[in-house]
Amino acid sequence: MTQTVPSLLEAALVYAKRGWHVFPCHTPTQDGCSCRKDCGRVGKHPRTKNGLLDATTDEATIRRLWKQWPDANVAIRTGAVSGLAVLDDDIYKGGDISLHELEQSYSPLPETVLSLTGGGGEQHFFEHPGTHVKNGVETLGDGLDIRGDGGYVIAPPSLHVSGKRYCWEVVHEPDDTPLAPMPDWLLALCQAPSHQASPSAGEAIYDGQRNDTLFRMGCSFRAKGCTEDVILAALQAMNTTQCVPPLSDDEVQDITASACRYKAGLSEAYLAQHRNGRDAPPPRDEEPVSCAKNDDPTLPLSDYTNALAFIDDHHIDIRYLEAWGKWLHWTGTHWSYDVQGPIMQRAKTTIKRLLRQCEAFDGEVLERWMKHIKSSLNKGKLEAMVALAQDEPRVDIRLTALNTHPWLLPCANGTLDLQNRHAPPCPAQRLPHRLPIH
Secondary structure (H helix, E strand, O other): OOOOHHHHHHHHHHHHHOOOOEEEEOOEEOOEEOOOOOOOOOOOOEOOOOHHHHOEOOHHHHHHHHHHOOOOEEEEEOEOOOOEEEEEEOHHHOHHHHHHHHHHHOOOOOOOEEEEOOOOOEEEEEEOOOOOOOOEEOOOOOOEEEEOOOOEEEEOOOEOOOOOEOEEOOOOOOOOOOOEEOOHHHHHHHHOOHHHOOOOOOOOEEOOOHHHHHHHHHHHHHHOOOOHHHHHHHHHHHHHHHEEOOOOHHHHHHHHHHHOOOOOOOOHHHHHHHHOOOOOOOOOOOOOOOOOOOOOOOOOOOHHHHHHHHHHHHOOOEEEEOOOOEEEEEOOOOEEEOOOOHHHHHHHHHHHHHHHHHHHOOHHHHHHHHHHHHHHOOHHHHHHHHHHOOOOOOOEEOHHHOOOOOOEEEEOOEEEEOOOOOEOOOHHHOOOOOEOOO
């Protein structure tokens, strides 16, 4: 089942000359996987210790790696480092149907480099857009994965567990077809939060839902750093194909402009530091994501608007730990799980703040805001506001970001630094427990 040495090695060298960073992966065998374990990722996981971090374009290194593992599958690291983003379409999971629905809702994918996987799927290679592309498994629909920054794909002529080999589609090989840019709509959907994604592709958005749905999508795109042009293109496509009846072009432009009153999301490098617990100031040319002025009488009113106001008010002392599905709040000495309702109390204070701001309004604007605030104070609306805030960048945090200071011990009356005796407690220490000692 092994490929001759020159084919795999030479393919890796050819990709490296294109600037595509490569590294070796395990190979399917008659007994399963060359890793000799029940790995569940036959022929798709790295052979090297550091995985994709070992990806390289250095010829000597590549020759050494494939000399050590002559039958190693060839993996290409995606993202800015290789200038690639890849849409992986798995037909056995319904990827072809999902892709067809997306193309019907937006526009067909452009001609670009295309590989055929040994399992019958397709990989669409695109030019990296220069902004962060988040990896996602079925975030765009059943059977559709995206491989961007921090990801990789198995490339031809690697061996698939089916016994077939990956190959380039005959009229879309890298030598004959230039990499196409990612369509604006695809880039926007990739950057949108996964559990605030757009309605199912092709699903109708009816009168009474159109403005709020498009505004929420626009805000989601903006929070992920999309430009106004990209947001407008995505919302126009949604409006044309899903809104019943479609809004006017002027209305879509107004919704886009409203969403863009919010500052574009922070760079992924800064957000990664934040989520992983490494506090650092934002880059000089960026500012923390900030909500548009809540006293703007033209601001669209929705649960998502409330969620952004909630984060604006409380982002310093609340965090959402997605791994456990729990909110944390800062008590003054440590981070505590939300078990007695402090998060909901904070949500209520945000609505009350919006109520106080209504003093500056009158007439129809006042009536519109008072109606919105009255409905926002019911339990369902408060829960919706908190739920929509969960994956916003300023409050999202990873489990590995907690308890990262080995010498800090949170106590009832402060934080004990086991090296320097005492340290004033602060949210940046990210200590989620407190010992009942003084």
